[in-house]
Amino acid sequence: MNPASVGPSDTPDPQVPAGYFDAASTLPLRASARQALLAALDQGFADPSRRYHDARRARTLLDQARESVAAVVGARPDDVSFATSGTQAAHLAVLGLAKGRGRVGRRILVSAVEHSAVMHAANASPDAVTETIPVDAYARVTRQSVDEAVAPGDVALVAIQSANHEVGTRQPIDEIGQTLAPHNIPLVMDAAQTLGRDDVPTGWNILTGSAHKWGGPAGVGLLVIRQGTRWRSPLPEDLHEGGRIPGFVAIPQIVAAAVALQEAESERHEESDRLRRLTMRLRNELPTLIPDSVVLGHPDDRLPHLVTLSVAYVPGEAVLAEIDRAGFAVSSGSSCVAESLTPSHVLVAMGALTQGNIRISLPPRTRESDVDRFMSILPAIISSVRESLGAGDL
């Protein structure tokens, strides 16, 4: 009996279907968050800025949610604002810093492997010039590459994710923060893959995140701006969320998001050790089971729940369809899967094979028996897709 297949965390969360291995895209709502959401729909409906009983109760719920999220990310409650999505948070982080620092610098430096939300916001910043910081073959930004990128000066901001969403490599955020601090250059960190799953680095000035990725509801993003950061809203004036996020605040969803993050945090250490052993097994065993395949990303300094593999001579789309038929949900950065029909910019930037790309991201409480079953079906799927293309014996 394998130790990872016993114990309390072996009980699958009733919300997560067995074989759902796309946790990096989204998670179903945690049971605790669902309860909190239902309670807060009744108790937190009122406008928190008003002066009556229901308003005060709504405000208390919002304050408590803010405090609990602030403690997890390592910030003051006043630094935390709730956006309507992780994408909105990323857009506002970049656009607002570019605006606030427009007189100091015009260059926006983003790692070549950022989420597209960050890339698009950088490209949409008026009067700014976007440049990418190259990564190594593990998709990692090095401190040296950041040093070289900032050396010419005129920098508005640097945006580097906490860890890569496609291949799982952690970025050396704390080191990069030390490089940038003496120049007073703010660092935007997209922490979408890290929150609730891994240690949150400290070297950032603005942090963004997305609640549905840690088992909270969709419709809640995190925009955390440390005191003293020169950020100015790029949007029309509005007083909600400290003037950072326009519109009526979705208190029930925010309460549910905070409860889900708290739960993810409380089980994270035990859970991440367990998931890391499962993903390490996948990393070690899949390339031996599938000839001409390669696992991507850093071997050790990586997210606990995510494994990515590229397989030669197969289209990602066909492989995903067969994997789905076998009862598993995974994603792919291959060109045939993308609407644009171009391969993922992350895979291209790291010089990786882009065909037959399979990202496996394990939700909390994944059972080892499901991982075993996945490893038992994948080699035959690859063989049959290769056979169908006349590539069975290369």
Add this chain to the structure above:
Amino acid sequence: MTIDGHYDVVLDERGTVCPMPIIALAKQTKQTPEATILLLADDPAAASDIPAWCAMRSRVLIAAGNAADGHGQAYLIAPAQDSALDIL
């Protein structure tokens, strides 16, 4: 920029998409392991996948550039020089 260099075989994979250009390259390599291959392709994934495949299969991408007739890209792929033999 077009590319120059000696080659033994031309594979025209223009109009096919991932993973077909790499499958053609692997098949040709299996048939004629000593040959230097000029691969023509216009699939956007080929630009990444050809060097990645070469690294995986110990081949060398000698040059890459625009195809001579202006349609798509050309990649010149050769067997790796065996450095141990060079030393002997």
